Amino acid sequence: MTKYVSYTLILAFLLISHRALSQTNPKVISGKIVDASGVPIEFATVLAGNPSDNKPITGTTTVEDGSFQLEVNSNKFYVEISFMGFTTKRLDEIPIEQEQIELGTITLKEDTQQLSEVVVEGEISQTQFKLDKRVFNVGADLSSTGASALEVLNNVPSVTVNIEGQVSLRGSQGVQMLVNGKPSVIANEQGNALGTLTADMIERIEVITNPSAKYDAEGTSGIINIVLKKEEKKGLNGAVTLNTGTPNNHSVGFSLNSRTEKFNLFSQIGFGHRTFPSDNESENRNLETGNYTNSFGESDKNETFFNLILGTDYHINEYNVLTLSGNFAYEWETENADALFSTFDSSNSLTQAYDRNEKTEATNPKYAYELQYKKDFEGNEDQMLLVSATGNLFAKDQTSDFENLYVTDGLADELQRSRTDFGQADYIFKIDYTHPWAEKYTIETGSQYQINDVENDFAISNFNGATYIEDPNLTNVFEWTQKVLGLYGTAAYEGEKWGIKMGMRFEDTQVNTLLENTNERNDQNYNNFFPSGHTSYKFSDNLSLQAGYSKRIFRPRLWDLNPFINIRNNINRRSGNPDLLPEYTDSFEVTSIYKIGNLNMNVGVFYRVTEDVVETIVENIVLEDGKDATLSRPENIGTNNTTGVEFNAKYIPVRWLSFTNDFNYSRFSREGEFDGSSFDFSGNQWTNRLMTKIKLPADVDIELVGNYQSDYRTLQQEVTENLFMDFGARKKIFKGKAILNLSVRDVFASRIRETQTFNDAFYRRDFGQQGRFITFGISFGFGKGEAMEFSGQKRF
Structure with missing residues (x-):
């Protein structure tokens, strides 16, 4: 018995010694991760896993130069490297007899054909292609540094934002703007609220040029969906940022997030002051x-703003999540014009x-809230049920005082006032x-059931x-209600090489307008059916082809229908038209995606036919005092x-230089007739954006973006090039916890807005320019947070 006890003690001692020796001498694994062009990949995930159950043992992420170092307390393991947008790589043949294991340079292959939902948290903004959409993942690079939501949009391929903040897709307006997949007052260009969204709040922007039947049929040019971030890091983390600039652009932003096993609490607050001359x-x-x-004049619009986002995700269990979120924004506006x-x-x-002097004061409260329930299903991670209810409320209380102070003798000064509730x-x-x-x-x-209710x-x-x-001819209460x-239903097949998706949507629309004072x-x-079809074929890892068709509708918006006359410029007036009908568009497109060495390219052709086109008509009118003026509707x-x-295209000739x-x-x-006059004509337009990024020593990045927009013609107008x-x-x-950034928008103050309108009876020219904006900011992340960028800019 004594001998057996001795053998047992000796064996136990040897086992304990072996384990202690293993713990004090871990395997140290190192290497470097790059893409196919040799550019280091920062934030790539490197995991060491147990081959018996494929569960991770430990892991790390790569640093800025793509390198990593990992300690493993095991003699049996594999190494797996992954990064969003690239094919995961697994290494099973590891020389475990060495304590210092150098894996050398490992190249990840880009996966440009990912069709599943992708969330990219990286430093460089990039575009990925799906079966029926493109996803622009907003990184922390210069295109989103010190930028408003409109400026981020202006960096998205195929999207253009003009100096007035109007969004176009492939040169055409009529784009449906969504936030988190749903219409929102924040994305309503009439509400002027996109300035309350800043780059640090945006995770990605989805551009859907040819939407499937799953999406609203609204929008003849397509859909742009702004997806906001939800912080998912466990623990307490956040970031704070401060910006200042000229003309007046001062803001402070603060985010705080807490993630536990059951709850994800997220919040963001920002306030500031800005001027737009x-x-x-x-x-x-x-x-x-x-x-x-x-007329020759100048104006300055001053805004003081406050924005608050609060929300929580409650993970009921592994398969059920309940989300409640809200957004509140408030703006105080003053504007002086002469x-x-x-x-x-x-x-x-x-x-x-x-x-003519103008003094305007306005307050704009905005509210948004959402209750969402998401259910996943055991055994199939792609099976999902999503139920949501959202509300968006926007109000404006505005007064404008106008003075006509006559320089010529013998005429009395005139005073006017406009009021909007x-x-x-x-x-x-x-x-x-x-x-x-x-x-497959x-x-x-x-x-979906949507209700829009407006009173003006x-x-x-x-x-x-x-x-x-009050002038009874220019005063009324306008009520507009729209219910859709x-x-x-859609059905899709997605194989390794070929995929197809077909769908049909039915929409019933009720629109009611009322001019209360005159009972008009x-x-x-x-009601309409909207079919859609999409297909894709992968010839090789470097070449794919996509094709799609959809039928779309553009319903007249509130300010298209609102018949009130805007008198800000007393001789160039504007009015809506409550008799407008919707536009209908059939859209076809074919797109190819391929890669040649360090060059990634996307080439596409598209064709659209639109009926009942909504076009602005300008007519010459004579005011009561005999002045010549124009009225647009x-x-x-x-x-x-x-x-x-x-x-x-994106080309990376060397690791420190890239061109997009x-x-x-x-x-x-165009073919059309109005009031007995033919409006048949044809024309063309083109845009080009060239972005150059340069990485300098000492962690300094430089970005230059050149933009060109050609002149083009509309029904009665010619728009000047830019x-x-x-x-x-x-x-x-x-070490990246803080970021300093400098942003100069419109470096040479060359961005203008100029149109010429004409017919046989009159000619009109309008010109506007806002000039150069310079912003400097500093951002700092704390806890597990990273430095963010927050801007007070709302317009360019």
Whole structure:
């Protein structure tokens, strides 16, 4: 017995000694991760796993130069390297007899054909292609440094944002803007609220040029979906940032997040002050009499803003998640404008001159909330049920005082006032179900009910020497209600080489408008079927082809329907049209994606046919005091056929230099008639954006972005070409926990807005320029947070 005890003790001692020896002498694994062009990949995940159960033992991420070092307390393991957008690589043949294991340089192969949902948290913004969409993942690079949501959009391939903040896709407006897959007051260009979203809040932007039946049929040019971040790091983390700039652009942003096993609490708050100066010119010429009026003026819009986002994800269990989130924003606006109007007769003699001064004050509260339930299913990670209810509320209380101070003798000064009391409520109730089977087949079905409810109390008053008297011809209460019920179904097959997706959507629309004071009503009810089809074929790892078709609708928006006349520029007035009908578009496209060495390219062609095109008509009018003026309003006029080609490319000749080019060309043919006049014509337009990124020593990055937008023609207008450049510089400090950045928008102050409008009776020219914006910021991350960028900029 004593001998057995002795043997047992000796054996136990040997086992303990062996384990202790193993623990004190771990395997140290090192190496470097690069892409196919030799560029280091930062933040790639390196895992050591147990080959018996494929469970991870330990892991790390690569640093800026792509290198990593990992300690493993095991004699049996494999190494797996992965990064978003690249094919995962596994190494099983590891020389375990060595304590220092050098794996050398490991190259990851880019996976450009990922069709599943991808979330990229990286430093460089990049675009990925899916079966029916493109995903622009917003990194922490210069394109999103010190940038507003509109500036981020302007960096997305095929998307253009003009100086007034209007968003176009492939050169066409009528884009449906979504936030987290749903319409939102934040993305409503009339609400002017995209400035409350900043780059650090945005995870990715999805561009859907040819949407499937799963998505709303709204938007003739396609859909742009802004997906906001939800922090998923465990523990407490956050970031704070401070920006200052000229003209006035001062802001502070703060985020705080807490992640536990059951709850993910996320919050973000920002406030600041900003100024948007503008120089404006206009000329109105009566071609029949020879009389003309011109104006030269300047304005500055000042905004103080506050924005708060609060939300939580409650993980009921492994397969059920409940999300409740809310967003509150508030803006205080003041605007001062001054312009000199001069009227001349046909012999160029001055007949009248006056200064028109404007003082505007407004408050804009905005609310948004969402309740969402998501259910996953055991045994199939792609099977999903999603139920959501969202609400968006926006209000504006605005007054504007106008003074016409006459320079010429004998005319009394004039005073006017406009008042706006506006409220908009949007509600969406949605259910979506996705069911894959046999690994290659997927069906989707769902429904959505959307309600838009608006009331706008608008009045224009004239001063009679003692008090302001409302003008009954320019004063009314406008009510607009729109209800849309949608049902859809899609079926898809996705094989290794070939995939196809077919779908059908049905929508029933009810629109009611009312001018309360005059009891003028316009009620419309229509329903439509919207088919869609998409296919893709992978010829090789370097070449793929995609094709798609969809039918779309563009419903007139509130300000297209609102009949009130805007008198800000007293001789160039605008009004909506409550009789507008929707546009319908059939859209076809074919796109190829391929890679040649260090060059990644995307070339596509598209064709669109649009009926009942909504076009702005400008007419010459004579005011009560005899002044010549123009009135603009939208009308449905004819059809439009557009054929286009787009080219996107990224080239990395060396690790410290990259070029990205985005080119779009389209040719259109218009056929239409209005008031007995033919509006048949054709034209073309093109845009090009070239982005250059340079990595300098000492963690300094430089970015130069050149933009060109050609001139083009609309029904009555010619829009002048534009050439401008943006510049950015960025430096990491404290091992990336802090970031210094400098942003210069419109470096040479060359970005303008100029249009010429004409017919047989009149000619009109409008010119506007905002000039150069310079912003400097510092950001700092704490806890597990990373430095973020937050900007007060809302317009360029």
